[in-house]
Amino acid sequence: MPDQSSVFRNYIHFFNDLKMLYDRMDQRYDAVAEAYGFQCSGCTDNCCLTRFFHHTLIEFLYLRRGFADLDENIQNKIRSQATAVNKKVLQAEKNGKTPRVMCPLNADGLCLLYNYRPMICRLHGISHEFRHPVRGRMPGPGCHEFEANCGDHSYIEFNRTPFYQQMAQLERRVRETSGIRDRFKKTVAQMLADDLEKMI
């Protein structure tokens, strides 16, 4: 099994493309949020408590790239928190409840891997739309905080479609290069709980 550094080395040019895509998302998000006058300042309905699934291998590898640079003690702490989160989520599901468990990367309201956080963490919050090829324009609401503060504001276009498309194109290239075909669907906690070598 290859060591982590050689795994990451194979994906460096994809990481660069991903970083540029994330920059474009962040720029558009910031411009729209500013136009609304919306600022996320943390809230009880914290999006880091929401169980989001992430679907791309490239985002998983990039998150693990950032994780690998953390101090070993912090990595171990996050790992054990991630395992605990996974257990709690499983238990909530067994009890028929919607899991609301804090992401193991959230430390006192700050994301420990902010620059490496996945797409959905970046796009969540302001109202948006997706242009489906068959179903047409599909609007999506903002988060609770956004709706409470900016819900009366007329919609400012925040179209996620080009970002989803560019991410899908990048993922396709990554899959062709890696030869990894398995479907990817994991929460951040699931992405961090195991050794990278066991997961790819």
Ligand code: SF4
């Ligand atoms: S990765 Fe960071 S931004 Fe995303 S849910 Fe976890 S703590 Fe929040």
